[in-house]
Amino acid sequence: MDLHGVFVENAYRGTKYVDEVESYGEDLAKEIFECGFSSLKPLSGHVSSMLMLLSCCRKGETILTVSPEDGGYDGYASENVPQMLDMKCEYLPFDGAAANIDYGMAADKIRDVSPSIVVVGTSFLLFPYDLRRLRDACSDVGASLGYDASHVLGLIAGGEFQSPFEDGVDVVIGSTHKSFFGPQGGIFLTNDEGIFEEAKKNITWRVLDNAHWNRIAALALALEEMKKFGKEYAQKCVRNASVLAKQLHEHGVPVRYESEGFTRSSQVLLDSSRIEEELGTRINDLAIRLEESNIIIDAVGRMGVNEITRLGADEAHVADLASLISRCISGENVLAEAKKLREGLSIQYCF
Numbered sequence: 369m370d371l372h373g374v375f376v377e378n379a380y381r382g383t384k385y386v387d388e389v390e391s392y393g394e395d396l397a398k399e400i401f402e403c404g405f406s407s408l409k410p411l412s413g414h415v416s417s418m419l420m421l422l423s424c425c426r427k428g429e430t431i432l433t434v435s436p437e438d439g440g441y442d443g444y445a446s447e448n449v450p451q452m453l454d455m456k457c458e459y460l461p462f463d464g465a466a467a468n469i470d471y472g473m474a475a476d477k478i479r480d481v482s483p484s485i486v487v488v489g490t491s492f493l494l495f496p497y498d499l500r501r502l503r504d505a506c507s508d509v510g511a512s513l514g515y516d517a518s519h520v521l522g523l524i525a526g527g528e529f530q531s532p533f534e535d536g537v538d539v540v541i542g543s544t545h546k547s548f549f550g551p552q553g554g555i556f557l558t559n560d561e562g563i564f565e566e567a568k569k570n571i572t573w574r575v576l577d578n579a580h581w582n583r584i585a586a587l588a589l590a591l592e593e594m595k596k597f598g599k600e601y602a603q604k605c606v607r608n609a610s611v612l613a614k615q616l617h618e619h620g621v622p623v624r625y626e627s628e629g630f631t632r633s634s635q636v637l638l639d640s641s642r643i644e645e646e647l648g649t650r651i652n653d654l655a656i657r658l659e660e661s662n663i664i665i666d667a668v669g670r671m672g673v674n675e676i677t678r679l680g681a682d683e684a685h686v687a688d689l690a691s692l693i694s695r696c697i698s699g700e701n702v703l704a705e706a707k708k709l710r711e712g713l714s715i716q717y718c719f
């Protein structure tokens with residue numbers, strides 16, 4: 369950072385030990401995600417997304433990403449971060465039935481629009497991407513390929529879902545508190561030294577000032593836990609989500625993407641239109657009813673199994689949960705049984 373004309377890496381003294389913790393965590397992140405450069409400084413997934421855009425795209429240039437209508441993150445919607453940073457935003461063609469990018473049309477659009485960065489990774493992320501097909505088109509026009517792994521960071525860390533860097537992604541960013549079981553915060557990872565240098569310039573005084581050392585220390589510890597237990601945890605997450613989706617389906621609860629096998633991540637998505645048609649209930653009302661029985665889903669029917677998986681839930685627990693959800697949807701209050709199920713679980717995959 370430049371302090372009144374004097375460049376120093378760190379403006380403060382007395383940070384020797386926290387610096388060591390930070391470097392230790394950064395090295396762990398590089399090892400776990402198999403990349404050359406990492407920063408644990410971003411204060412949240414959203415902040416890390418701003419850092420990625422600032423480091424790969426200039427004012428007036430274009431980002432190409434997944435539309436919020438197709439499950440994309442609202443932060444990338446043209447009226448939000450792109451407008452704030454004076455960037456143009458266009459959306460990738462999407463195959464709604466497969467809940468994935470339409471790769472043929474997307475490659476054409478990338479070559480047509482020539483964006484500075486293509487960003488994949490959404491808030492509803494059920495199936496992996498064919499990143500190689502996007503990589504080729506990005507390389508043709510000199511675009512960076514960014515992956516917002518907020519929802520699947522813990523799965524990627526554990527070797528599940530997909531390996532973005534192996535498939536040619538330039539930058540991975542994300543929240544560290546969703547499927548990655550760390551403190552609330554963000555992470556920035558890249559293999560590209562040029563992008564990392566840009567990111568370093570964009571961190572201090574642009575997306576944040578002082579680092580939050582308590583969070584960085586907690587993240588370093590979560591990275592250690594991920595290194596030791598991540599593989600087993602991530603496999604269990606994916607398995608539990610699959611079991612939850614199938615069991616709900618068998619109980620007659622409408623779940624989206626049956627033809628694709630429902631899910632390959634830790635998320636399961638209820639079919640809100642079918643629920644409204646077949647059960648005459650709006651999904652948000654259902655979410656409120658489930659909450660009264662201590663079962664938490666979101667207002668659009670998105671469920672995540674990462675939390676119960678961290679609490680040690682296995683397939684039998686998840687099957688019990690599916691049955692409770694189905695009974696609750698049918699009008700029963702299952703609070704006592706949900707509490708009993710929860711009491712049988714305790715935190716796992718930690719030191």
Ligand SMILES: Cc1ncc(COP(=O)(O)O)c(C=O)c1O
Pocket residue numbers: 412413414415417441443489490491492516518519542543544553554
């Ligand atoms: C894909 C995606 N990226 C970024 C964010 C923002 O994350 P955070 O809440 O950590 O700022 C979200 C929020 O859920 C998200 O879904």
